[in-house]
Amino acid sequence: MAKFQAPKGVSEYFPDRSTHFDFVRSNIIESAANAGYQLMELPVFEDTELFARGVGESTDVVRKEMYTFEDRGGRSITLRPEGTAGVMRAVIEHNLDRGQLPVKVYYSGAFFRAERPQAGRYRQFYQVGIEAIGLSDPRIDVEVIAVAHRAFAALGLKRYHLEITSLGDVKTRENYLKDLRIYIASIELDEETKARAELNPLRLFDDKRPEVKSLMEAAPILLDYLTPESAADFAKVQDLLGALDIPFHINKRMVRGLDYYTGTAFEFVHPDLGAQSGIGGGGRYDGLMEQLGGQELSGIGFGLGVDRILLACEAEGLGIPDDLGLDLYIVPLGTGDQALAIAESLRSRGLKVDLAFGEKALKGAMKSADKSGAKYSIVLGADEIASGVVSLKAMKSGATDSVTLSALANELIERITNYGDHS
Numbered sequence: 001m002a003k004f005q006a007p008k009g010v011s012e013y014f015p016d017r018s019t020h021f022d023f024v025r026s027n028i029i030e031s032a033a034n035a036g037y038q039l040m041e042l043p044v045f046e047d048t049e050l051f052a053r054g055v056g057e058s059t060d061v062v063r064k065e066m067y068t069f070e071d072r073g074g075r076s077i078t079l080r081p082e083g084t085a086g087v088m089r090a091v092i093e094h095n096l097d098r099g100q101l102p103v104k105v106y107y108s109g110a111f112f113r114a115e116r117p118q119a120g121r122y123r124q125f126y127q128v129g130i131e132a133i134g135l136s137d138p139r140i141d142v143e144v145i146a147v148a149h150r151a152f153a154a155l156g157l158k159r160y161h162l163e164i165t166s167l168g169d170v171k172t173r174e175n176y177l178k179d180l181r182i183y184i185a186s187i188e189l190d191e192e193t194k195a196r197a198e199l200n201p202l203r204l205f206d207d208k209r210p211e212v213k214s215l216m217e218a219a220p221i222l223l224d225y226l227t228p229e230s231a232a233d234f235a236k237v238q239d240l241l242g243a244l245d246i247p248f249h250i251n252k253r254m255v256r257g258l259d260y261y262t263g264t265a266f267e268f269v270h271p272d273l274g275a276q277s278g279i280g281g282g283g284r285y286d287g288l289m290e291q292l293g294g295q296e297l298s299g300i301g302f303g304l305g306v307d308r309i310l311l312a313c314e315a316e317g318l319g320i321p322d323d324l325g326l327d328l329y330i331v332p333l334g335t336g337d338q339a340l341a342i343a344e345s346l347r348s349r350g351l352k353v354d355l356a357f358g359e360k361a362l363k364g365a366m367k368s369a370d371k372s373g374a375k376y377s378i379v380l381g382a383d384e385i386a387s388g389v390v391s392l393k394a395m396k397s398g399a400t401d402s403v404t405l406s407a408l409a410n411e412l413i414e415r416i417t418n419y420g421d422h423s
């Protein structure tokens with residue numbers, strides 16, 4: 001029978017790389033939690049209209065990349081291509097914006113875009129995102145960027161850059177779009193591209209075709225149109241980034257791929273990842289809540305691509321721990337039943353314990369103990385069961401000590417909490 005294969009273009013993780021993936025994801029989550037962001041767990045599918053209205057009809061995401069289907073009740077449903085619209089829907093639906101502001105949340109999970117698969121670009125991929133909703137203050141912009149920066153630092157990433165720009169306020173864009181439209185009307189474009197520019201002329205900046213790229217070289221630049229208020233906010237963001245020692249470049253031509261952005265926008269780029277170099281991005285979205293039927297509140301957030309950040313860590317050769325963090329490995333010698341019972345009782349005390357199964361010879365079982373990366377091991381034969389005493393071996397130093405089985409849990413807990421990994 002033909003073997004099943006995963007659907008084309010999905011990312012999946014299994015041991016040992018899944019441990020690395022989890023390490024990356026948990027570091028980002030920890031960085032967000034350390035700044036007071038709380039978990040938001042949302043559905044992976046939503047009403048299609050939410051994304052059409054939230055993300056924008058002119059975007060590639062909405063035009064070409066959504067997994068949309070009709071459910072059994074005849075509703076149009078879409079697998080979430082991104083997280084911000086869903087967060088905003090939930091904030092409005094559950095009145096979270098009527099409490100203390102800002103609402104600070106993070107989310108982590110799978111997202112879906114029907115893109116052409118290639119290295120670092122998947123149809124199901126993983127993001128950890130954060131959103132801070134309800135405050136228009138450049139300090140929050142910088143906090144959001146700092147959460148990502150601190151997560152990258154915890155992972156040991158060095159070679160990425162932060163690119164920032166400002167997409168200004170409503171007045172900025174009004175003035176700018178007038179001039180941009182005049183410019184676009186003066187260049188030769190095919191009908192489809194013209195129609196797209198009609199919906200949102202900014203989209204022409206992320207057109208990948210060389211002929212469109214070169215035509216857009218001479219287009220006016222949004223950053224030159226910032227109103228004094230927007231310019232002051234952008235200057236403040238730059239000052240605060242400087243004060244926190246977070247290096248950045250200004251990328252005047254950055255237009256994010258989603259329509260809801262206003263004000264500060266940013267991307268983290270890793271040079272070792274080839275074409276799919278964006279390891280994360282985000283920005284402020286002043287009109288989104290209103291657009292989705294809520295009150296007029298601003299927000300800012302990011303989405304970090306966990307798959308690509310793992311690739312970046314690998315490209316930088318970072319040593320991510322790949323053992324399971326086991327405290328004890330038990331090698332039973334004809335005592336499998338008792339070993340399982342002892343393992344379970346130690347596990348219920350919070351210790352991480354694994355054991356050899358099957359009737360492995362001592363040599364093979366000791367190899368498994370070594371490979372497991374456990375801090376300690378014991379061999380459990382009939383003698384040990386009879387005497388109630390085992391020889392507790394510290395795997396790194398090889399030192400052994402006699403410990404009674406009844407004191408084993410306390411002894412391990414004490415050593416692990418007092419000596420850390422001095423074993």
Ligand code: HAM
Pocket residue numbers: 081082083084113115120121122123124125126127129130131257258278279280281282283284300301302303304305306307308
């Ligand atoms: P985004 O720039 O579309 O923003 O996606 C964020 C990150 O997700 C990208 O930088 C990239 O690392 C990763 N990513 C996107 N598409 C793929 C793919 N096909 N395969 C692998 N990784 C991918 C957003 O999604 C916004 N919701 C971010 C945000 C939150 N803005 C404000 N709040």
